[in-house]
Amino acid sequence: MTTAIDIRSVVKTFGEFTALHGVSLDIADNAFFTLLGPSGCGKTTLLRLIAGFEAVTAGEIRLFGEDIARLEPNRRPVNTVFQHYALFPHMSVIDNVAFGLKMQGLDLSGRRARAGKMLEMVHLSAFADRLPSQLSGGQQQRVALARALAPAPKVLLLDEPLSALDLKLRQAMRVELKQLQEDTGITFIFVTHDQEEALTMSDRIAVMSAGQVQQIGTAQEIYEAPSNRFVADFIGETNLLEVDVHQVHEGRATLTLPGGHRLSCPSALVAPGRHSLSIRPERVTISDSAELSAADLSATVERVVYLGSDLQVLTRLADDTAFTIRLQNAARTEVPSPGAQIGLHLEEGAARLLAD
Amino acid sequence: MKGVRHYPGFLGLTILCLVILYAPLIVVMAYSFNGSTSITQWGGFSMRWYVDVFTGPDAKRFGQAAWNSITIALMAATAATIIATAAALAMVKGGRFRGRGASFALINLPLMVPEIVTAVASLIFFTAIGLTTGYGTILVAHMAFCIPFAFLPIAARLEGIEASYEQAARDLYATRAQAFRLILLPLLAPGLASGWLLAFIISLDDFIITNFVKGAGMETLPTAIFGSVKQGIKPNIMAISTLMLAVSVLFVTAAYLINRKGRQTP
DSSP: OOEEEEEEEEEEEETTEEEEEEEEEEEETTOEEEEEOOTTSSHHHHHHHHHTSSOOSEEEEEETTEEOTTSOGGGSSEEEEOTTOOOOTTSOHHHHHHHHHHHTTOOHHHHHHHHHHHHHHTTOGGGTTSOGGGSOHHHHHHHHHHHHHTTOOSEEEEESTTTTSOHHHHHHHHHHHHHHHHHHOOEEEEEESOHHHHHHHOSEEEEEETTEEEEEEOHHHHHHSOSSHHHHHHSSOOEEEEEEEEEEETTEEEEEOTTSOEEEEEOOOOSOEEEEEEEOGGGEEEEEGGGGGGSSEEEEEEEEEEOSSEEEEEEEETTSOEEEEEEEOOTTOOOOOTTOEEEEEEOTTOEEEOOO | OOOGGGSTTHHHHHHHHHHHHHHHHHHHHHHTTBSSSOSSSOOOBOOHHHHHHHHSTTHHHHHHHHHHHHHHHHHHHHHHHHHHHHHHIIIIISOSOTTHHHHHHHHHHHHHSOHHHHHHHHHHHHHHTTOOOSHHHHHHHHHHHHHHHHHHHHHHHHHTSOHHHHHHHHHTTOOHHHHIIIIIHHHHHHHHHHHHHHHHHHHHHOOHHHHHHSOTTOOOHHHHHHHHHHTOOOHHHHHHHHHHHHHHHHHHHHHHHHHHHHHHOO
16 A cells, blocks of 8 residues: 655644654555544644645655655645635635646646536536635535645645534535545545544544644544543543453453452553553443342442433442443333442443553 | 713714814815805805816916825825835734834834924934935835835734635645735735825825925925915815815725725635
């Protein structure tokens, strides 16, 4: 598989502040790659370094083998979809889309043809002669996409492009973006703080925090096998329990849960000791107090929150730790009532020991 | 809580202020259409003083003065706009640099300095470097004091233009020069227009500085009007004043409208 972008030990400082502490990443060609993290984690800075709006302090950025880290933005064959689109307000939609082609020296008829085709791709042919201000947010978003894709960049950079749209539109655009990526075969690098967005669209995700990459993997890998506490906590909901690991043998760890129940789970950890255990709320089943002795954990129900398709059961363990469970709102679901003692049963693979 | 409108005497005070501000202007405008030679007795509606301005005994003198005023204002406004644009680009888009705050103060200081001080200083300066006062010195002085007036609307407009437009242009293969010419300049245009119009009006209206640096025999419209009034107010002065007022109102309104339109499409 060809590598589209190869980021090697990139450091970026702004005066005293270090935004990126030696980030290294490989991004495969024809992939939907997402940089995911909370605000201030350095994901947008990394995107701006790839685009060329900021200069690297140290390190290399290779685009199909060529170091582009010190090129002016107009000399890099990558294009950007901006967070607030940055459509040129004084130009019509078609002129916006054709701008990059014009700068590349394509003649008028060639520009018109290509820009027209791009507008067709985003279903906006009827709006070619409008001004950006006459379009809705979702339409502006599509124009920004068409404009950035028109010059056929080697890599498309997207800086939280869905954040300004309302929920329904955002969900529709996720599917459309992924489809667009597959149709064009262009590598997309997508920046977001929205984990749901990242999980639904991405081939691979880099979770970032405090200027460092915490974990790189597929949506399933980072959700099912978070490599550390930050990733487990940031991606999805999770219950983090402090547990004593007694023994690690052939990739399996034996540990004691709060309440005394023993558990064996797969682990890459080497050393026994006190560690965090991550348990996803939807990987737990419940039973009533009659079967308490067979349960992994016992808890008292505090509150049941109705979420439509799901029910969220907020409980407290015997040692006063909060523990959340998600139940599907199926017809046969027995809803526990507040105050009830229930048993919690961990599904196979539900518990995950974290490195730190 | 009641609004300020409900305070007793509010209406009266408002009317008083408006009368003090505008009654003299209205009197001048009304009497510019007076049919008699008196400046206090109404002699019926007439355009005779407007005809007199363009054809009467003073027409040549006022014509020359008006020509000087307009050509100076055109050149001074243009030069001031170019300099102010360069300054605004450096101040707003130039990032942080040493002396940025001081530069900002220096550009705007002429607005605070009493005009008479600027006038005296300009005259002393021109004399010291051996320039003969005349058309040229008026032009140089006007260029200088118009800069802050052009700077303010241009800098304000520039601050409202997000950096992402220029970045988007650069990202789409535009060079720095192309991004400036094709994106920044058109977005800045309303600010440039209102800055230029403001500078033009300020130059056209200026009396104090002009009077100091104009030299003998050189007149602009304001100094010519002043010279004429010294020998007694004639109704044709009212006609000229009304014409100048009309031009000023027209330009200021245009500047305001252009700026407002610019804000609607940022």
